[in-house]
Amino acid sequence: MVTALGGGTVRDVLLDRHPIFWIAQPEFLLACFAATALTLIYVHLRIPAFRALFVADALGLAFFTVGGVQIAEQVGLSGLLALLMGVITGVVGGVLRDVLLAEIPLILRPGQLYATSAIVGAALYLLLERVGVSRDPAALAGMVTIALVRFAAIVWRLELPVLTVEDPL
Amino acid sequence: MVTALGGGTVRDVLLDRHPIFWIAQPEFLLACFAATALTLIYVHLRIPAFRALFVADALGLAFFTVGGVQIAEQVGLSGLLALLMGVITGVVGGVLRDVLLAEIPLILRPGQLYATSAIVGAALYLLLERVGVSRDPAALAGMVTIALVRFAAIVWRLELPVLTVEDPL
Amino acid sequence: MVTALGGGTVRDVLLDRHPIFWIAQPEFLLACFAATALTLIYVHLRIPAFRALFVADALGLAFFTVGGVQIAEQVGLSGLLALLMGVITGVVGGVLRDVLLAEIPLILRPGQLYATSAIVGAALYLLLERVGVSRDPAALAGMVTIALVRFAAIVWRLELPVLTVEDPL
Numbered sequence: 001m002v003t004a005l006g007g008g009t010v011r012d013v014l015l016d017r018h019p020i021f022w023i024a025q026p027e028f029l030l031a032c033f034a035a036t037a038l039t040l041i042y043v044h045l046r047i048p049a050f051r052a053l054f055v056a057d058a059l060g061l062a063f064f065t066v067g068g069v070q071i072a073e074q075v076g077l078s079g080l081l082a083l084l085m086g087v088i089t090g091v092v093g094g095v096l097r098d099v100l101l102a103e104i105p106l107i108l109r110p111g112q113l114y115a116t117s118a119i120v121g122a123a124l125y126l127l128l129e130r131v132g133v134s135r136d137p138a139a140l141a142g143m144v145t146i147a148l149v150r151f152a153a154i155v156w157r158l159e160l161p162v163l164t165v166e167d168p169l
Numbered sequence: 170m171v172t173a174l175g176g177g178t179v180r181d182v183l184l185d186r187h188p189i190f191w192i193a194q195p196e197f198l199l200a201c202f203a204a205t206a207l208t209l210i211y212v213h214l215r216i217p218a219f220r221a222l223f224v225a226d227a228l229g230l231a232f233f234t235v236g237g238v239q240i241a242e243q244v245g246l247s248g249l250l251a252l253l254m255g256v257i258t259g260v261v262g263g264v265l266r267d268v269l270l271a272e273i274p275l276i277l278r279p280g281q282l283y284a285t286s287a288i289v290g291a292a293l294y295l296l297l298e299r300v301g302v303s304r305d306p307a308a309l310a311g312m313v314t315i316a317l318v319r320f321a322a323i324v325w326r327l328e329l330p331v332l333t334v335e336d337p338l
Numbered sequence: 339m340v341t342a343l344g345g346g347t348v349r350d351v352l353l354d355r356h357p358i359f360w361i362a363q364p365e366f367l368l369a370c371f372a373a374t375a376l377t378l379i380y381v382h383l384r385i386p387a388f389r390a391l392f393v394a395d396a397l398g399l400a401f402f403t404v405g406g407v408q409i410a411e412q413v414g415l416s417g418l419l420a421l422l423m424g425v426i427t428g429v430v431g432g433v434l435r436d437v438l439l440a441e442i443p444l445i446l447r448p449g450q451l452y453a454t455s456a457i458v459g460a461a462l463y464l465l466l467e468r469v470g471v472s473r474d475p476a477a478l479a480g481m482v483t484i485a486l487v488r489f490a491a492i493v494w495r496l497e498l499p500v501l502t503v504e505d506p507l
Contacts, residue, residue, distance in 0.1 A: 014361070019185070081367075099268055099438065100264070102268075182352070269433070270446070271440055271442045
């Protein structure tokens, strides 16, 4: 529930958008319970397919990020702020999950292009909208881009250049 | 202060319930200072009794969880959402404390029945209310249940079945 | 961005002060990007001066803490609550940064006087205002005090007495 609902919750709190989406529509909670139950049954019966988690995570990132940008647009934000709200919606749930497990969030580890993929896809969506592409194809293009960048990062182990600084302490 | 006030603060933020309880009644802050001072003096004079912390924590969990459900009821929530707000009120303070100490929260460790006890007690309270038991005895039954489940988990090392999945990475 | 904007964001959420400062004035985001770019270029060209980070951090702590107190005063808070909002504004950004790196926050480590310096400076500011000193010199005195206490803690390795309790577990 933290992973699935955390990003949208932080977005709604930051935007003062009340009631928060899962208070307005408690079906979100029921969907989490159902997904948890199905997942527990599945992994009890068989080992999950290699990287199944990463595929699910990439699709969630794509869907939540673009959806978050659209909600930010609904409340009148645009450009950088809409992009940022999309990225927060997409990545904060996973960040909270990793923080609760006392691990450095995936988003801060090299070789993931995690935030990068969300930023690129959200920016593409906003850019396509600005040049006149209608909402749904623009959203689809943004989501596909996010998923593809994430898959590429995992398959080819792409990474942005890492800057190392000698610790001055 | 984070442990004592964190759960109720997150609950109030999620419910858009302003001013937040300790801003509305700063006496809560003074109570925290007084409790901290008394605790420091006490542990300075003698080693705390074995598991004293766990007893205090179980009583706090019982009180905060049922209190959180009642506040959610005040703002018009019921059922699953009221239960969830109770659990958030009861457990999030301790979660924040553990996160700040870079430890995996107690609530996520096996053999604690931590969230479980809060869920069971909050559900019992809501159920008793629904079948017509009046508010105060229902709350007392919920709180006693939470404390007893926690004590039982600690004393007999009860735990829910743990599902282990081979890491697919 | 988390370090720079996190404390003020939590303060604004707790005070129900919307739109949050960096949504109201997105220039804050641009300033973060510019500062990040300049820092990356600088450390790419040469090793940062010894303790440069600590100096920047102490100045930020001084500025954010007193600024946070003043914003709390604007919304009608005073005394303990204004002080607490100042400390939250000053320290929470760094706490979030350390939590995301799975480290125990600087503020909880001995020998830093981190929260202590913020508390002392915020209290001095509020005290000077109460005795009739006008706003700007009181703020300057508070900020200088915070920076000096932090520098003193680092240079002379000052620390508050540490209370050690045998772990009863």
